Amino acid sequence: MKKRKLILMGMILFIVLSAGCFFYRNSHRQIILEFGMFTGSNWDVASANSFKIIDRAIADFEKVHPNVKIHYYSGIAKEDYSEWCARKLLEGKTPDVFMVLDTDFDKFTSLGVMKNLDDLISSDNSFHKEDFFVTALDTGRNGEHQYALPYEVVPTLMFVNKSLLAKEGIAMPKEDWTWEDMDQICQTVTKDTDQNGLLDQFGTYNYSWRDALYTCGGKRYGDDHSQISFTDSRVLNAVKYIKRLSDINQGQSVTQEDFNAGRVAFMPLTFAEYRTYKTYPYRIKKYTKFQWDCITFPADQEGGNISKVDALLIGIGSRTRHETLAWEFLKQLTDTREMQMDVYRYSQGVPALRAVASSQEGVDCLQEDMDEGEQVISSTLLCHVIENGIIEPKLLQYQQVMNLADGEVSKILQENKNVDSSMKIFQRTVSKYLQQQK
Amino acid sequence: MEENKFNSRIRVLQAGILILNIISVMGISTFIYVTIERIRRTYGAREFLNEIQAIVWYPYAKIWLCALLLGFLTLSMVIRDRLFPNNSKVILTSLIADFIACFAIIIELNFNYNGILLLVFSNVIMYVKNGKSRYILAAVAIGSFILADYELLSISYRLYSIQDYIAFYNATLQQYFLSIYNIFISLNVILFVAYCVNIINEQQGNIDEIHGLNEKLHDVNEQLQKYSLMAEKMAETRERNRLAREIHDTLGHTLTGISAGIDACLAIIGTSPDQTKRQLELISKVTRDGIKDIRRSVSELRPDALERFSLEFAINKMVTDINAVSETRVYFDCMVTNLKFGEDEENAIYRVVQEGITNAIRHGQAREIWITVKMEQEDILIQIKDNGIGCKEMKSGFGTKHMKERIRMLNGAVTFDGSDGFIVNARIPIRRGETYD
8 A cells, every 4th residue: 555655656756857847848948930031132122231130130039038049041042032932831841930922922821821810910919000001011911811911111103314304394293293294294205306217215114004003093803802804994094094105105115225324204113222223332333324213103083193012021830839939020020110120221111110111210211321412202202102002912813814914905005906995805815714713 | 160261351351451541541641742852852842832722731740640640540450359359348449549540640631532431431340230320330431431522621621632742743654643543542442342242241141040040949939839738738638647547546446345345244234243343344444544545645636835844834935935036025924823734624725825815916916915814713714915906896707716616615615805905705614623643
């Protein structure tokens, strides 16, 4: 009897001790959080500081969480990043926190690779969705669920060749300028300056029917994101407007050379490009022959002066073993003032946090790099453009249809076809295509 | 011999299903892992992602997990078959555990292979003999087999498909892989069907055998009944013959002697009274001898208990026997010190008590019976009283009629009262001093 009691006691002691050891080991073990990122800028501009922001964020995070180490692979180029992610996924070693490219977002969410953040967001009192730009947050949504948070935002702006306008005696367009304004300016500036019988000064370069569509209040997708209507009057208007602008050029095509030589008045440009080429050292490499600035896009009567907005997203791997830490780190990157200010300081985009984007400190950051006397885009305008910007759906199907549409529109322009009938035929092709995809 | 042959065939089939399933499951998990490695080596990962609907999480760990689960299934089969083939608790637990392990494998393989369920069903069919639970299990089995189908589940759930992984290879290899995959699935089904057919055949054989035996038993039973009837008749005849012989031998012999003696007396009574007297004495002796003989014969026909014990003891024994074999309680109260009478009287009393108890139980459905025997002057009073249903109207049944006859033979009287329970009152005058000894 005594012996049995002794054995029982021994066993209990052993279990308690081993449990204690286990918990001790667990609580003191170093947790390694894997972070997936690529080197360079998401906006295809040169960036020398891509690690600077992350390293600072990691250092801050590791200071607060002493038993956590954040590991990332350096040197993965943006063009290799998608493959790198895919390889990690297949291997079963998805990073805990990782950047997601636009082209991957839809596939990754549908594969269930990315964690649904809804629960984390609703259970975290210190997190406020409203702090973000609505559009920026929406880029990280798929359906009803939030899968990623925006890290930086980049709106598209309209590049204006100030020197050219000044030469032609045209005032700089206002922020709320219209299609008609742009049409008139284009008509004015398009001319043959050296009298060789060929036009050598143009209105727009790269301004596409999609840009026009965003500004006429058009929506290609229905609310259910399943139907694209190319016979919608606004789509037709946009295409017709582009055709009008194109007709001004009398069939001559505008090239990047013309633009670089300062012979084109307008070109869409991302904010990232704007910041890169406005600041040293790129300022002296590109667009040096003329004064330039960026403004909003011209709007149709019904539309607004808005444009496409892109965001760099960061998400959490759905199978992460350190959900809370991953969420903390994700917040550290996207939802802290300090880190977001670093976006202004070291990156080329706009912070995803509205308060940071519009802060005086941010504006100062922008101003710092500019030449003396250069006018910086006002932060109110920037915020307005981002807040009301257009997010393109990331569905692969959508991209495919839009690429088809691009081809169709350029055919209309080149072959001078009737817009209404061509688009009607095209709509039928698209419907058939979508039907097959289902 | 036949049994052994059947058993070994079943075992071979079962082992075949097990091996086939191990190959299939390990083949699929390894194939997925190898394919993923190949995709990674050829840098086609992102492109491959576009083709698939779901990710295989931790493909390498999956191989080990599948191997572990298969090992468990095999172990459980061995334990069940070899160590506890007759312990129903172990069998049930292990079958349920098998089912769970099976589902774990199916989920691990994302329903690309549900043939492993057939392995469990084959075990279930083998062990579950009970008709009702077998139907339930069959329903569960068929239901889960249908529900665990990739095509069905992939509509609403995110599941990876082995076909997507096969599609990674070139067309020729694809055809080979697909064929192998389908062949294994079909082979598994074929083996399972063969197994089922074997089991069904065996059980059909068993049923036929049981039917045959049952019929035989029925025939034999009927024969036995005839024999018993015949034996009864024969016993009766033998008994009659014995009685006849007995009467002839004893009573006939004595009476013949007596009548001859008396004839002789009649002849000589006038001439020689002395000789007549001697002759009569002789006749008296013969008569006594005859009585002795008759008593011996009768005693051979007496009830068993009475033969060996006293009347009181015999009644007590009867009461104890009835108390022991039936739910009815019988209380016997004897107020006579020496219950010793003539044999015919004892017989009558014993029979009356026996009859009374029998009637009370059979017709009255009595739960309790009280028997009292007491003396009143020269008469013996027997009362048999019960708490049964009684009877409002007296019907002269067999029991009461016999009782009446018996008692009348002893110059006694019997009354019946069926108003409250049933009461039998019998009064028998005792022939005191009138003994044969």
